[in-house]
Amino acid sequence: MISVHSLTKVFQDRKRGPIRAVDAVSFTCQPGRIYGLLGANGAGKTTVMRLLATLLRPTAGSATVAGYSVTDSPDAVRAHVGFLAASTALYARLTARETLAYFGTLQGMDAGAIAARTDTLARELGMTDFLDRRVGTFSTGMKQKISIARTLIHDPSVIILDEPTLGLDVMAARAILRFVRDCRDRGKTVIYSTHVMPEVERLCDRVGIIHGGRLLAEGTLAELRDRTGKADLEDAFVSVIGAEEEEAA
Amino acid sequence: MSPFLRHTLTVYTKELRETLRDRRTLVSMFVIPTVAIPLLMLGFTVVTVKLVTQAKSETSSVMILGAAQSPAVKAALAANPKLRIVPTDPGYRTAISGKSLRAAVELADDFDQALTESRRSDVRIYHYDGDLKSGIAASELDRFFRDYREKAVQATLSARGLPAALARPYDIARQNVAPPEKVGGAMFGGIIPYIIVLLCFTGAMYPAMDLTAGEKERGTLETLLASPVPRSAIVYGKFFVVLTSALSTVILAGLSTLVSLPLSGWLIGGMVKGAAATAGAGAAATGVMPQINPLGFLVSLGMVVPVAILFAAVLLAVSVFARTYKEAQSYAGPMIMVVIMPTVAAMLPGVELNLGLSLIPILNVSLVSKELVSGTFNPVHLAVIFGSSCVYAAAALAFATQLFKRESVLFRT
Structure with missing residues (x-):
């Protein structure tokens, strides 16, 4: 489970002064549910996810992930979280199997557990054929499968996926979405950021719309549609963002 | 661990x-x-x-300037196997700078006679400073004229019945002692x-x-x-x-x-x-x-x-x-x-x-x-x-x- 309370992150920029990348964001994501974080580029989605993955320390507010505080027990949080950063890459000179073994070992797994888990993930993600080839030669889709397998090598209870289908073709993207749904069905807590509306409609149980670092609206898809009076999610999204921008103007 | x-x-x-x-x-x-x-x-x-x-083993092309009435020194120079005497030319400076000539030596026309009369007559060597081959030629000329002077002095001393050590009372030798x-x-x-x-x-x-x-x-x-x-x-x-x-x-x-x-x-x-x-x-x-x-x-x-x-x-x-x-x-x-x-x-x-x-x-x-x-x-x-x-x-x-x-x-x- 993920529980976020007034989470705030302020960056200091030499030219522009303090920038509130995340501004008092609060939400909860339950096990067995996919929470969609929806927002345009630069809205603050990635910063929220980095804060939850303890790569960044919050300026204010708090968050607990899998029962651990991101500020007090970052190591414990990292041991229970699988984090896939946006446009992440892999070590080109390692094979897929070596990559998974590396991250498994860093997670404290032994060789036997890593081998068993690698076989399971290779089967589920359809990557048995290229496990022993060097990653540098892979297509984008193959790389993303390895990245996801790497994220889940230690079978974490919380999965944070930052735009995992970015740059993928239709078939590769469908495979990833199917796999994410499987994770939910197995009781994982999934937080999923994207700006692709159809993905949200097909995947997410709850959605938070983030803009300018603030969470403007939150609820199930039905609740969002009701609230904005728009049947189409994209219209609902634009309606939420637009109202905010009009207020700002 | x-x-x-x-x-x-x-x-x-x-x-x-x-x-x-x-x-x-x-x-x-x-x-x-x-x-x-x-x-x-x-x-x-x-x-x-x-x-x-290789540069040292090659004969050096050298030009003699002057020494018009001095066949003896010219013959001694020509007999040196390390030197090759080339015909005299007024453009010797350009030739040395252009590396087509390694060095030149200037002598008085009556160099031979001056030597027999024990009259001072200076020798000037022209070379290309910093050039390896010109340096080798100049050193060889330098060594040749030191030897030639030595022999002339010895000859004069022995003609006058004086000991050879009069002009050369001691030799200098260097010996490396560092391991x-x-x-x-x-x-x-x-x-x-x-x-x-x-x-x-x-x-x-x-x-x-x-x-x-x-x-x-x-x-x-x-x-x-x-x-x-x-x-x-x-x-x-x-x-x-x-x-x-x-x-x-x-x-x-x-x-x-x-x-x-x-x-x-x-x-x-x-x-x-x-x-x-x-x-x-x-x-x-x-x-x-x-x-x-x-x-x-x-x-x-x-x-x-x-x-x-x-x-x-x-x-x-x-x-x-x-x-x-x-x-x-x-x-x-x-x-x-x-x-x-x-x-x-x-x-x-x-x-x-x-x-x-x-x-x-x-x-x-x-x-x-x-x-x-x-x-x-x-x-x-x-x-x-x-x-x-x-x-x-x-x-x-x-x-x-x-x-x-x-x-x-x-x-x-």
């Missing part, structure tokens, strides 16, 4: 495996020390010696630390940039930081790989120096003797064959260890600050100059190690290496240099570790 050590070892093993699969690193780590060093030591010295001996390794130390003492320190730096440079800035640029660093491993374990794992690369380069360079230095000495010796034999002058190779103290050389390699730690840590810190591999290169490139300067300063004649200089990083190790290869072991200097180098290295490593914990450095945009 403690979890911290296990994590460090995991990062180290993975990074080393990846590094050994990187062609750029392999070149700087293995190819440069094993190929460039012997090439530099053997190839360069052999070619130089060959060029010099071969001191001679070798003086000859190679400057260049050895220069090569070793430079290779130590370049050996550390590529992995340091690849493991930090390269990882940032490729977008893999964020993934690594999301694992439950202390940041310091990640830094140490990477640091030890950079250190391994730097030290392997140094050890390989050291081994190839130990092999190629005596080999080049032996080759030079053979060539000099061979050239002397063909030239008909036997005394050319009577000098001491330079050597270096092998134990001193190994100790100086040991003294490089803290320098390698310093380089690895500084390069890691600079590279982690950079956003991209290219940016890291633009920081590390000029640092080569900073590294070279103290090693060049150590090569300057007269710069000797003292307690103050023992505290200056890189310069201290370069100077002590110079002493060590000539067999001088000063325990106080060694202790001060090793200790101070360790302190600098530790400070640099602590700095690199601190940088690795800062969000503003890791996520610098």
